[in-house]
Amino acid sequence: MxxxxxxxxxxxxxxxxxxxxxxxxxxxxxxxAAINWAALGYAVEVSLRVTLDKTDPRAFDEFLAAARKVPEVIAIQTFLGVVDVRLYVIARSMPHYQEIYRSRILTLPHIADIEALMQVATIKEAQSLPL
Incomplete structure (x- = not known):
């Protein structure tokens, strides 16, 4: 202070x-608190862009409820447009990520399409508004 x-x-x-x-x-x-995930052993960060099968009116609610239960999903954002949801996933290693992806992500309901973006580096991460 x-x-x-x-x-x-x-x-x-x-x-x-x-x-x-x-x-x-x-x-x-x-x-x-701003957590340094790498310092806790989470070396892999992946952003997943998910398009949902919107033929079911419950698709969003059911997908989001299930995604919230995945401990390695540390952020969930919804969008208007082709991509409906972005999941931010952390893992300890690539084999760990593959296990999360196969057993927890791909089993989420109402997925029509999914695209993974592997984070290589964080160039800028603003923690505050420049006043």
Missing amino acids: SKLAEAAGLPLASCYKRLERLQAQGVIKGSR
Whole structure:
């Protein structure tokens, strides 16, 4: 907190009060830890673009409910367009990823098409808004 107050040019008490006010207004929804997955042994990161079979009106709900249960799926995003859902998957190794893909991802309901994008490097990852 003291580093934030110093960076903002505010006394510590004023900085604390301002943060409380921003939280009360819903501007700041919470704080989080940025996890270094590689440091925890997860060396493989894959983004899966999934197109669902939308002939069943329950396709989205059933797919999302099942995808939430896969522990290695650390992010789920939905889209408008050809791609319906993006799953962000982590694994310890390529054999581990293949096991996750075959036993947990491909068994998810209502998949019409799936495309895997293997992450090679993170070039930029913004953790804050430049104010």
